[in-house]
Amino acid sequence: MKIIIVGGVAAGASMAARARRLNEEAEIIVLEKDTFISFANCGLPYHIGGEIKERDALLLQTPETLKETLNIDVRTNHEVTEIDRKSKQVTVTNLKNNQIYTENYDKLVLCQGAEPLRPPIPGINHPKIFTLRNIPDMDAIIREVGSGAQKAVVIGGGFIGIEVAEAFRHRNIEVNLVELQNQLMPPLDSEIACDLGNHMKNKGVQLHLGQAAKEFIDNNGKVNVILDNGEALLADLAVLAIGVKPASHLAVNAGLETGNRGGIKVNNQMQTSDPDIYAAGDMVEVTDFVTGEPTQVPLAGPANRQGRIVADNIFGYKSEYQSTQGTAVVKIFDMTAGSTGASEKTLRRINHPFQKIYLHPSGHAGYYPGTAPMHIKLLFQPETGLILGAQIAGYDGVDKRIDVFATAIRAKMTVFDLEHLELAYAPPYGSAKDPANMAGFIASNFLRGDLDLWYAEDFPDKTAAGTLLDVRGKKEFSSWHIPGAINIPLGQLRTRLNEINKDQPVYIYCRVGFRSYLAYRILIQKGFRQASVLAGGSKTFNCFCCMAPSTGGPGVPFVSHAEEKMAEKPDALKNP
């Protein structure tokens, strides 16, 4: 058995290593067109920023280590230029000496990953425009930074764009970040992304949301980035991080089937339309776990697992790739944001029925230092309560809850199951009722009909037809309230019910949704049949409207929104 693997980073290295473990006799050749294999591509921004001090730390394997431990023939700087499927051979150029040769194969595995998008914008080839996908890219950016760069423009507000912007700030570079969408982190719904933008602004990143670069103009060796709105951002360097596309030209030229986003089509054994050719990693089209749609998800975890699965299938092990749910997390200075499963915008796009709740629990017990509220959005199927997706932005414990939701989604759990999860609690780590439990309680109350919700997007059109009732304290109300609201603090509600019109809907709200839930329970039992609670309270409302920053750091009381400071004790009830 002779296996040729094209590309030796995540999927390719995993595939090769697994193949050798399964079969000691196979001839395994990795052809990598770049100089490095199996490097930590997710670590690149952190070496630019200086958190990862040693460049060598990013080089996980060398051809020598793979030869020694796994007897794998790794050839770097070897580019495959053609696949001859009929005679089962590839044409290879040794880029070190430009020699061209052919290698035959029994099984060919394509793991070429994805490459950064570089749209044909005028000036796109300016020498001070960089992308960041591999070690040489990183080295080039570091050289530029080291030569005294003071201003940078980052184009793209997704994972890489955010990480690079943060890295530049760590190097004291002035950063302008340009993003086409009206929010950072386009995979998230905008109300969850809102605080990330506020946080980045606090950290000195200038945001240009809803803008694209329309031209790059040279200015004495610097690059002048011209935005759609005409604004010009002069910079020592620009980093283009607007996304990637599957590096599938070789596959396409060989006539392998691809999907409409350019990814190679594979079956669940990772086999392409040619049964002797497998593909894995960022270049393949996968099935979305929640929606069942074909999609393109360039993530390291799935790439590594797909590599394993290719090896399994080549050697006759039953092993199937089950689909991708898109679990992802990103660090944004002191914040963390993540998501798993489907977003509301995805569900709306495909007309998939859903319900949603929001909550703002703290990462661990509020009385133990170092925590702050996180903003959770949970999406689930009406009636059954099957969990469809979760998104979180916050400080401590965000990645943990994303993983709990990710596991629950994979297990096809419902919101009712979340109520019963028994998660690890000690004050430094969580709460007796964990955020995942709380999400379950709220969603289950809602589905069982013990709680009715209204949403920030219902204001002002829908709410205009009823009473907007603010049950927070007087000081909180006078600091800020939703226009048109009347104020009856929760503690006075039982004695002031006569002030509310029973014949029209009552739209209740408080800061995070707990006091209004108590108010709702009172009203509904006192004959108000059309009451509902603002999901996520004024905190979610503010994020939805992208109003004022409402985040603090762990252990720091909320600083930027006067309302926060005045929140009264009763919210503590949610976590006794």
Add this chain to the structure above:
Amino acid sequence: MKIIIVGGVAAGASMAARARRLNEEAEIIVLEKDTFISFANCGLPYHIGGEIKERDALLLQTPETLKETLNIDVRTNHEVTEIDRKSKQVTVTNLKNNQIYTENYDKLVLCQGAEPLRPPIPGINHPKIFTLRNIPDMDAIIREVGSGAQKAVVIGGGFIGIEVAEAFRHRNIEVNLVELQNQLMPPLDSEIACDLGNHMKNKGVQLHLGQAAKEFIDNNGKVNVILDNGEALLADLAVLAIGVKPASHLAVNAGLETGNRGGIKVNNQMQTSDPDIYAAGDMVEVTDFVTGEPTQVPLAGPANRQGRIVADNIFGYKSEYQSTQGTAVVKIFDMTAGSTGASEKTLRRINHPFQKIYLHPSGHAGYYPGTAPMHIKLLFQPETGLILGAQIAGYDGVDKRIDVFATAIRAKMTVFDLEHLELAYAPPYGSAKDPANMAGFIASNFLRGDLDLWYAEDFPDKTAAGTLLDVRGKKEFSSWHIPGAINIPLGQLRTRLNEINKDQPVYIYCRVGFRSYLAYRILIQKGFRQASVLAGGSKTFNCFCCMAPSTGGPGVPFVSHAEEKMAEKPDALKNP
């Protein structure tokens, strides 16, 4: 409907709040014999240690806040002394004025929790012997510490004992910790607990494992703690933290059924043997999720959820408590340890079939600062791979993986499902192959027959009949090795196979199990039919033998074990 709740901390407060939310008309009375309700009992050690600065932060609710927001009648310093089940009334003493009165009820809810064990050891009533269960207990300890205590003895090495010992060290008090078992954290298996002991010793706690206090002798107002081995530990104060027992005397006197560990028997609606009396929290007997056995699990999470479920059932909502899996976590200075599901010792006790694996993945990408390896033990059913339990000791990311395993256990996932989990990865948070995936890979390989394991406990009896093969590097081997082992570094194995006897078992090992897995795959394919790999490698072996400390802190290279420093590159392969 008139509901009387006896006890107003975790289960009681949750029950009362939920009851009011479900029913606005019910009369809800909470009778609490102590001065405080709904306080953060899990936070008490942290206020002693000074991490939680404000005592008030621990007081989550007062009778006034519960009256105002929930219209609940809370009577503190009111002790219930008798239940008259026939006439459905309780006898109450107002401890403030010693007035005795009766209250009738429609439904009675017992939430009295548990009380610290105080065995009849001679001298147990010495005034410098404290327990820690409530605010007055904490206040008394803080007064003692504040009056210049320099030496303390903590008796009991479980959650409270460990937390109190750490708190005292934060106050610069010399601490001797006495534990009857030969390990800290008795719910954990000893090899996982080993490093916790080493870490506590590094932090200046003197450990006395396998020892009990047999007498307390007064010495000029100080307490002299005499151990079984005759050692005398003179201290300014001693804290007794050897466990709790259900506070069930009231229930027992009323003739309610109890289990053989003293817990009140309840059905899954939390109803006692009297259908008008419910019970919840530390005082009830629960069913173990994994073993199905009745057990006593005093944890805040289950207590809170049980309180909710009582309220649900009183008001006709279908709601069942499903069982307790015992998920728990503890902070030990810089370390974290946790477990969920069954331990090996539990499974052995009840003769439940199991298999086990160990691994030592880092909390997040090794090249990103601030991480260290954690020691994971995974227990699962033979053949089906159903996950039975998980235990972890480490630094960063331990609580997260405990929660992932806890969710997987609750969902009845198998080790094969762990392979497919799609967890959140970015270098500061995890690895492309998360520790939970790695555990799945190893356990699945084992169950599928692609990996055979041997265990630390097989040495020396079983291993004596074969070849003990160390495939680490030469330097690692010369620094320390298992007695009797021969050394063939992995990179030389393919060319030195003739040095190993094919006719007898080969017991392979390396540092964490990865290089030996590669060696195993070579041997097994080269005709060695009886090869196996030491589960968890020499790191688990060392812990099993409780040999040398093998832990470092996050970001700190291993300092205390020469072998660690010499581990060679190939282990990085496990995380490409």
